[in-house]
Amino acid sequence: MKTVTVPFFISHQGCPHSCVFCDQRTISGANGTLPTGTEISERIDLWRSTAAGRPLEVAFFGGTFTALPEQTQSELLAPLQPLLQNGTLESVRISTRPDYINADHVAWLSERGVGTIELGVQSLDDAVLSASGRGHAAAASLSAIRCIKEQGVRVGAQLMPGLPGDTPALSLATLEQVIAANVDFMRIYPVVVLRGTELAERYTAGEYTPLSLEKGVRLSALLLQRAMQADISVIRIGLQADHGLTVDSVLAGCWHPALGQLVRSRLYADLINRVVSPGERVTVYCHPARLSDLVGVKRSNLHDQSSRGVQMQVVPDAVLRKEEIKVEIESISTVYSIIKDNNYSIHEV
Ligand code: SF4
DSSP, X not given: OOOEEEXXXXXXXXXXXXXXXXXXXXXXXXXXXXXXXXXXXXXXXXXXXXXXXXXXXXXXXXXXXXXXXXXXXXXXHGGGHHHHHTTSEEEEEEEEOGGGOOHHHHHHHHHTTEEEEEEXXXXXXXXXXXXXXXXXXXXXXXXXXXXXXXXXXXXXXXXOTTOTTOOHHHHHHHHHHHHHTTOXXXXXXXXXXXXXXXXXXHHHTTSXXXXXXXXXXXXXXXXXXXXXXXXXXXXXXXXXXXXXXXXXXXXXXXXXXXXXXXXXXXXXXXXXXXXXXXXXXXXXXXXXXXXXXXXXXXXXXXXHHHHTTOEEEEEEOTTSOTTEEXXXXXXXXXXXXXXXXXXXXXXXX
């Protein structure tokens, strides 16, 4: 049964840093205050009433949880303890910086029900981290991943392709290292230049060029395919268009309200472009859960095939795996996989 996440956005709380891309107030929409114990309990009750019996997880997003005073961390986690004990809550997730977590922190959090820690890894290139004002080196991320995993806590890595000094090859190298470190899942957030940030000033001054939407989609498709090949789930691509992030707060960069779907659709589009020739009439079958990705945002994949002279019909087929499509041309069917059969080259991004 799919877990329901009860989110709490703790904004810039606890974070003494100022990464060039970050405006937590824009991303989280939070006003800088932390939820009280009563507010936490009430929100969990509210979400439980609509969860239809599905397991609940509480997540503290934003900020740097482990940089908060220990007393504050305790106060946030305290109302969850009875709910964890009586089974109302299944687990707790926090996010933090790689240089603010060590074995003692992990043990302390684990004792209080934290089962997942998300790290803002962003890049594993020291020059990129430095140019982005992160204030730590790549070694801190690898060490943090290791010490979290050693204590049996799930670890997720947030990656941010397109930071100052980054290249597609460096983004791929970061992803490969994160895979090798055996993280449990990832989020991919291509850089969005938010108004009011240092990155916005650099962009306006002509000192920084972000990934365009098109390039960000191509790079994310390659990264997603590589993660799928390694069987590591990518649970989110692109910043969420809520919690205060609006079109007005975006100055430039790779932002789209349905970026994840654009990226997944690209995997299908690229595969079909490879295996279907212009002018052919084709029926493409896919798992029902992947129909909207195959069709594309605003039916873009159908329109693109039409402009190649391809007459494409799409049909759901629950027999297929989620990563598979069956391509039928003149009664001959072939099954392809977006994981195995897209041949991406980093040099084409
Ligand atoms: S560490 Fe996180 S919260 Fe702190 S400034 Fe950087 S991105 Fe923002």
